[in-house]
Amino acid sequence: MDIDKLQQLFPKGRLSNSSEGLAEELNFPLTNGYFHLPKDSLSEREAQLLEIFLPIAPRSATAKEHLYYQVLFEKAPAPKTPPLRIIQIKLRTRDNFLQKEWLSEIQDMFLKLADSFFLTEDLLLLVEEKDETNYPVEEIFGLFQALDNDFEISTQVFVGAFHQDLSRLADNFKEEQQIFQKELAHHTGQRDFSFTSTAINYFVATAMKESPLMNSLYQDWFSDPEIRSILAALWQNQGNVSSAAKELFLHRNTLIYRIDKFQEATRLDVKNMDDLVFCHLMIKIFSE
Structure with a gap:
């Protein structure tokens, strides 16, 4: 530099x-x-x-004493363990925040923590080993929401992917850190950040939004709020028309008629998962 x-x-x-x-x-x-x-x-x-x-330097000298700080930031070799994921937790607290008790609750929640430390005053990293006791991502978000209520604080939580090749853990984490920081900058009020949804935004959304072609297609194909609702319901129901019709409180034949009109106008086939994925991404990205 x-x-x-x-x-x-x-x-x-x-x-x-x-x-x-x-x-x-x-x-x-x-x-x-x-x-x-x-x-x-x-x-x-x-x-x-x-x-x-730029990576932020830790405010606390004790962070450097942690094994996984040395692995992530000082090129120390990672020990041989099961695959690891890193959970980043951004905090907004009050003056009388019971940090010790909060950390104790987290230790009780995550049974396979390999390490945990504050990278900065308001950013906690949890390094978790892969195990059958791991919580699904949505449950992790729910647990932190409950802790927020109990301790009267606000957290924004990014759950990273599990990494098997630990020789690349530091490089992979650096990119996850960049993804989280970018998402925080664009979605200041959002509390939950899964790896899959943020990766889509980070790697796909910018390119699509900058494309004149994609902007034009979005206006041509998805400007009608009703068709956006229909396609969202199809996506949520994995393309099942009957389930989507129930969710939308529409007769199945009515839904098929409206889908056919959309497909005739666009020459897409939403029974084809590639086409349905494309519709889902366009609506998700351009509606934000």
Whole structure:
């Protein structure tokens, strides 16, 4: 990284050999030290972009003592374990937050935690081994929602994928971290981030939204709210027309008639899963 260029872009920033910056600073690790930037010198967009493209240095010195901090950020070899996933938890707390008790609840919930530590004051990482006791993603979101209510805090939770090749864990996590930061920047009020949905947004949504062709097709094919509802119901019911009709409170023949009209206009075939997936992605991406 060009340190001189960074200093020119952010003249209020300072270089240091220590990761321990001030509470009102963002701190980024560089090849030969750390760059500290006062938060009030950055626009909200600048801060979000920096957090996406630069890893944030931990505020707590104790983070560096954790094995998986060393694996993820200092190129230490990962121990031989079952596949691992990393859950990122962004917190907004109050002054009298019972952090110790909250962490104890999390330890009780996740029976196969390999490690857990605060990367920054408001970002907790959980490193979980793959096991039959792992919660499904939706249950994890529900558990954190219950904890939010109990402790009167707010969390935003990203559940990463399980990684089998642990030699690539650090690189894979770096990309998951970028995905989460980008999603946080675009969906500030969202609380739950699954790997699959965020990966679609991160890798597909931007390209589709920037495409004149995709914009034109969305307006031509999906501008009618009724057809969007019909296609959403078909997607939720795996293409089953009878189940979709019940969900929409429509007679099956009425639904078939409206689907036929859509297919005649677009030359798509929603019985073909490729076409139905395409419709689902278009509606999901352009409706946000």
